[in-house]
Amino acid sequence: MVSISQELPIESEARLRQVLRDTDIEHLPGDWCFRRFTGAPPPEALATVRDADGWCALTPADGGAAEPFGLTLSTFPPGIDNSGYIGWVSTTVKERTGSGVFVVCGDNPRRGGVFDYLGYPAEAADAVRAVLDDLRRPPSQDGADLDLRVFEVAETSEASAVSADTRFEFRERDGRVEARYSGGTVDQGFLVGRREDGRVSTAYTQMDTAGHARTGTAVMRLTGDDGGGLLLVEDYTWSDGTAGRNVLRAVGRGRAR
Numbered sequence: 001m002v003s004i005s006q007e008l009p010i011e012s013e014a015r016l017r018q019v020l021r022d023t024d025i026e027h028l029p030g031d032w033c034f035r036r037f038t039g040a041p042p043p044e045a046l047a048t049v050r051d052a053d054g055w056c057a058l059t060p061a062d063g064g065a066a067e068p069f070g071l072t073l074s075t076f077p078p079g080i081d082n083s084g085y086i087g088w089v090s091t092t093v094k095e096r097t098g099s100g101v102f103v104v105c106g107d108n109p110r111r112g113g114v115f116d117y118l119g120y121p122a123e124a125a126d127a128v129r130a131v132l133d134d135l136r137r138p139p140s141q142d143g144a145d146l147d148l149r150v151f152e153v154a155e156t157s158e159a160s161a162v163s164a165d166t167r168f169e170f171r172e173r174d175g176r177v178e179a180r181y182s183g184g185t186v187d188q189g190f191l192v193g194r195r196e197d198g199r200v201s202t203a204y205t206q207m208d209t210a211g212h213a214r215t216g217t218a219v220m221r222l223t224g225d226d227g228g229g230l231l232l233v234e235d236y237t238w239s240d241g242t243a244g245r246n247v248l249r250a251v252g253r254g255r256a257r
Contacts, residue, residue: 070125
Protein backbone atom coordinates (compact mmCIF):
# COMPACT_ATOMS: atom_id res chain seq x y z
CA MET A 1 0.00 0.00 0.00
CA VAL A 2 2.88 2.38 0.67
CA SER A 3 5.85 2.58 -1.74
CA ILE A 4 9.34 4.00 -1.27
CA SER A 5 11.16 5.57 -4.23
CA GLN A 6 14.13 7.89 -4.71
CA GLU A 7 13.52 10.53 -7.40
CA LEU A 8 14.20 14.05 -8.51
CA PRO A 9 11.19 16.35 -7.96
CA ILE A 10 10.52 16.45 -11.70
CA GLU A 11 10.56 12.65 -11.87
CA SER A 12 8.13 12.46 -8.94
CA GLU A 13 5.70 14.83 -10.64
CA ALA A 14 5.92 12.91 -13.91
CA ARG A 15 5.11 9.68 -12.07
CA LEU A 16 2.26 11.24 -10.08
CA ARG A 17 0.66 12.78 -13.15
CA GLN A 18 0.61 9.31 -14.67
CA VAL A 19 -0.88 7.96 -11.42
CA LEU A 20 -3.67 10.55 -11.71
CA ARG A 21 -4.30 9.57 -15.34
CA ASP A 22 -4.48 5.87 -14.40
CA THR A 23 -6.77 6.44 -11.40
CA ASP A 24 -10.57 6.31 -11.53
CA ILE A 25 -11.81 9.81 -10.61
CA GLU A 26 -15.40 10.68 -9.69
CA HIS A 27 -16.51 14.17 -8.68
CA LEU A 28 -19.40 13.49 -6.28
CA PRO A 29 -22.59 15.52 -6.77
CA GLY A 30 -23.90 17.83 -4.07
CA ASP A 31 -22.32 19.26 -0.94
CA TRP A 32 -20.97 17.34 2.03
CA CYS A 33 -20.18 18.18 5.65
CA PHE A 34 -18.90 16.75 8.93
CA ARG A 35 -21.45 15.96 11.65
CA ARG A 36 -20.99 14.74 15.23
CA PHE A 37 -23.06 11.70 16.22
CA THR A 38 -23.53 9.14 18.96
CA GLY A 39 -24.22 5.45 18.56
CA ALA A 40 -24.21 3.82 15.13
CA PRO A 41 -22.98 5.96 12.20
CA PRO A 42 -25.69 7.44 9.97
CA PRO A 43 -26.35 5.20 6.93
CA GLU A 44 -25.53 7.98 4.48
CA ALA A 45 -22.04 8.54 5.95
CA LEU A 46 -19.08 8.08 3.60
CA ALA A 47 -16.54 8.01 6.44
CA THR A 48 -16.42 8.10 10.22
CA VAL A 49 -13.60 9.09 12.54
CA ARG A 50 -13.28 9.26 16.29
CA ASP A 51 -11.53 11.64 18.68
CA ALA A 52 -11.52 12.00 22.46
CA ASP A 53 -15.04 13.45 22.47
CA GLY A 54 -16.75 10.86 20.29
CA TRP A 55 -17.58 10.24 16.63
CA CYS A 56 -17.75 12.42 13.53
CA ALA A 57 -19.20 11.45 10.12
CA LEU A 58 -18.80 12.80 6.60
CA THR A 59 -22.38 13.04 5.30
CA PRO A 60 -24.47 14.88 2.69
CA ALA A 61 -24.98 18.50 3.69
CA ASP A 62 -28.32 20.20 4.06
CA GLY A 63 -28.94 23.89 3.69
CA GLY A 64 -27.83 24.56 7.25
CA ALA A 65 -24.34 23.03 7.07
CA ALA A 66 -21.80 25.32 8.70
CA GLU A 67 -19.02 24.35 6.28
CA PRO A 68 -20.07 22.54 3.08
CA PHE A 69 -17.49 20.68 1.01
CA GLY A 70 -17.17 19.23 -2.46
CA LEU A 71 -15.73 15.71 -2.77
CA THR A 72 -13.75 13.78 -5.36
CA LEU A 73 -13.40 10.01 -5.06
CA SER A 74 -10.09 8.54 -6.30
CA THR A 75 -9.75 4.76 -6.70
CA PHE A 76 -6.18 3.72 -7.44
CA PRO A 77 -5.32 0.69 -9.60
CA PRO A 78 -3.58 -2.25 -7.90
CA GLY A 79 0.19 -2.17 -7.52
CA ILE A 80 0.62 1.49 -8.52
CA ASP A 81 3.31 3.60 -6.81
CA ASN A 82 1.30 6.59 -5.59
CA SER A 83 3.73 7.61 -2.84
CA GLY A 84 3.67 11.40 -2.40
CA TYR A 85 0.35 11.72 -4.22
CA ILE A 86 -1.62 13.52 -1.51
CA GLY A 87 1.16 16.02 -0.79
CA TRP A 88 1.56 16.76 -4.51
CA VAL A 89 -2.17 17.17 -5.19
CA SER A 90 -2.78 19.36 -2.13
CA THR A 91 0.22 21.59 -2.90
CA THR A 92 -0.76 21.96 -6.58
CA VAL A 93 -4.38 22.77 -5.72
CA LYS A 94 -3.24 25.36 -3.17
CA GLU A 95 -0.83 26.99 -5.63
CA ARG A 96 -3.37 27.19 -8.46
CA THR A 97 -6.60 27.97 -6.60
CA GLY A 98 -5.67 29.11 -3.09
CA SER A 99 -7.85 26.37 -1.62
CA GLY A 100 -6.83 23.91 1.05
CA VAL A 101 -8.02 20.30 0.94
CA PHE A 102 -8.57 17.36 3.28
CA VAL A 103 -8.31 13.64 2.58
CA VAL A 104 -10.07 10.60 4.02
CA CYS A 105 -8.49 7.30 2.94
CA GLY A 106 -9.65 3.70 2.90
CA ASP A 107 -8.72 0.31 1.47
CA ASN A 108 -10.78 -2.00 -0.73
CA PRO A 109 -8.77 -5.04 -1.93
CA ARG A 110 -11.64 -6.05 -4.25
CA ARG A 111 -11.09 -2.87 -6.29
CA GLY A 112 -7.29 -2.78 -6.19
CA GLY A 113 -6.56 -1.33 -2.76
CA VAL A 114 -6.36 2.27 -1.62
CA PHE A 115 -9.07 4.81 -2.35
CA ASP A 116 -9.60 8.29 -0.96
CA TYR A 117 -12.05 11.14 -0.76
CA LEU A 118 -10.50 14.53 -1.50
CA GLY A 119 -12.50 17.34 0.11
CA TYR A 120 -12.43 21.07 -0.58
CA PRO A 121 -14.66 24.08 0.17
CA ALA A 122 -17.86 23.90 -1.87
CA GLU A 123 -17.30 27.43 -3.15
CA ALA A 124 -13.98 26.30 -4.70
CA ALA A 125 -15.31 23.03 -6.14
CA ASP A 126 -15.33 24.09 -9.81
CA ALA A 127 -11.80 25.49 -9.60
CA VAL A 128 -10.36 22.46 -7.77
CA ARG A 129 -12.00 20.00 -10.16
CA ALA A 130 -10.67 21.96 -13.13
CA VAL A 131 -7.13 21.60 -11.74
CA LEU A 132 -7.56 17.84 -11.28
CA ASP A 133 -8.95 17.47 -14.79
CA ASP A 134 -6.08 19.54 -16.21
CA LEU A 135 -3.47 17.40 -14.42
CA ARG A 136 -5.07 14.31 -15.96
CA ARG A 137 -4.55 15.52 -19.53
CA PRO A 138 -2.34 13.20 -21.60
CA PRO A 139 1.26 14.37 -22.07
CA SER A 140 2.12 16.30 -25.19
CA GLN A 141 3.03 14.19 -28.20
CA ASP A 142 5.55 16.86 -29.22
CA GLY A 143 8.90 15.06 -29.05
CA ALA A 144 10.63 18.37 -28.25
CA ASP A 145 8.35 19.27 -25.35
CA LEU A 146 10.48 20.36 -22.38
CA ASP A 147 7.91 19.91 -19.64
CA LEU A 148 9.02 17.54 -16.86
CA ARG A 149 12.27 16.67 -18.60
CA VAL A 150 15.64 16.05 -16.96
CA PHE A 151 18.82 17.03 -18.81
CA GLU A 152 22.46 16.19 -18.17
CA VAL A 153 25.51 18.06 -19.43
CA ALA A 154 27.04 16.46 -22.52
CA GLU A 155 29.57 19.18 -23.43
CA THR A 156 30.86 22.37 -21.82
CA SER A 157 33.22 25.21 -22.66
CA GLU A 158 35.94 26.86 -20.60
CA ALA A 159 33.79 29.66 -19.17
CA SER A 160 31.02 27.30 -18.09
CA ALA A 161 30.11 26.67 -14.45
CA VAL A 162 28.19 23.45 -15.12
CA SER A 163 29.74 20.01 -15.45
CA ALA A 164 28.87 16.36 -16.02
CA ASP A 165 27.58 16.27 -12.42
CA THR A 166 24.98 19.01 -13.06
CA ARG A 167 21.34 18.07 -13.64
CA PHE A 168 18.65 20.36 -15.09
CA GLU A 169 14.94 19.90 -14.28
CA PHE A 170 12.74 21.64 -16.87
CA ARG A 171 9.11 22.72 -16.88
CA GLU A 172 7.20 24.22 -19.79
CA ARG A 173 3.68 25.64 -19.90
CA ASP A 174 2.15 27.75 -22.68
CA GLY A 175 5.59 28.58 -24.07
CA ARG A 176 7.02 29.66 -20.71
CA VAL A 177 10.10 27.67 -19.75
CA GLU A 178 11.83 27.38 -16.41
CA ALA A 179 14.48 25.08 -15.00
CA ARG A 180 16.29 24.42 -11.76
CA TYR A 181 19.77 22.97 -11.87
CA SER A 182 22.44 21.88 -9.42
CA GLY A 183 25.41 19.55 -9.08
CA GLY A 184 29.16 19.81 -9.35
CA THR A 185 30.26 23.32 -8.36
CA VAL A 186 26.71 24.67 -8.84
CA ASP A 187 24.85 24.73 -5.53
CA GLN A 188 21.62 26.08 -7.02
CA GLY A 189 20.72 27.61 -10.37
CA PHE A 190 17.48 28.85 -11.89
CA LEU A 191 16.57 29.96 -15.41
CA VAL A 192 13.41 31.34 -16.95
CA GLY A 193 12.63 32.00 -20.57
CA ARG A 194 10.30 31.90 -23.52
CA ARG A 195 10.16 29.27 -26.21
CA GLU A 196 9.39 30.05 -29.84
CA ASP A 197 9.48 26.91 -31.96
CA GLY A 198 12.94 25.38 -31.44
CA ARG A 199 14.51 28.44 -29.77
CA VAL A 200 14.40 29.26 -26.05
CA SER A 201 15.63 32.68 -24.88
CA THR A 202 16.48 32.65 -21.16
CA ALA A 203 17.97 34.56 -18.27
CA TYR A 204 19.66 32.66 -15.48
CA THR A 205 21.08 33.15 -12.03
CA GLN A 206 23.08 30.71 -9.94
CA MET A 207 25.13 30.32 -6.78
CA ASP A 208 28.19 28.12 -6.56
CA THR A 209 29.21 25.93 -3.64
CA ALA A 210 31.51 28.70 -2.36
CA GLY A 211 28.52 31.07 -2.06
CA HIS A 212 29.28 33.27 -5.10
CA ALA A 213 26.31 34.41 -7.20
CA ARG A 214 26.45 35.02 -10.97
CA THR A 215 23.91 35.91 -13.64
CA GLY A 216 23.68 35.84 -17.40
CA THR A 217 21.54 35.23 -20.47
CA ALA A 218 21.42 32.37 -22.94
CA VAL A 219 19.78 31.20 -26.13
CA MET A 220 19.01 27.49 -26.34
CA ARG A 221 18.29 25.61 -29.53
CA LEU A 222 16.46 22.28 -29.52
CA THR A 223 17.93 19.65 -31.79
CA GLY A 224 18.26 15.89 -32.03
CA ASP A 225 21.25 13.59 -31.74
CA ASP A 226 22.16 10.61 -33.91
CA GLY A 227 20.38 8.22 -31.54
CA GLY A 228 17.04 10.01 -31.69
CA GLY A 229 17.51 11.80 -28.38
CA LEU A 230 16.89 15.47 -27.60
CA LEU A 231 19.67 18.04 -27.18
CA LEU A 232 19.68 21.64 -26.00
CA VAL A 233 22.56 23.64 -27.47
CA GLU A 234 23.03 26.63 -25.18
CA ASP A 235 24.99 29.74 -26.19
CA TYR A 236 25.41 31.68 -22.96
CA THR A 237 26.79 35.06 -21.98
CA TRP A 238 27.69 35.97 -18.41
CA SER A 239 26.88 39.46 -17.14
CA ASP A 240 30.59 40.37 -17.46
CA GLY A 241 30.50 39.55 -21.19
CA THR A 242 32.25 36.19 -21.05
CA ALA A 243 30.57 33.74 -23.42
CA GLY A 244 30.58 30.06 -24.28
CA ARG A 245 28.50 27.04 -25.22
CA ASN A 246 27.01 24.08 -23.34
CA VAL A 247 25.26 21.05 -24.80
CA LEU A 248 22.59 19.39 -22.66
CA ARG A 249 21.17 15.93 -23.34
CA ALA A 250 17.71 14.73 -22.26
CA VAL A 251 17.78 11.81 -19.84
CA GLY A 252 15.00 9.45 -20.90
CA ARG A 253 11.68 11.18 -21.22
CA GLY A 254 11.54 12.63 -17.71
CA ARG A 255 7.82 11.82 -17.65
CA ALA A 256 5.72 8.71 -17.81
CA ARG A 257 4.22 8.07 -21.24
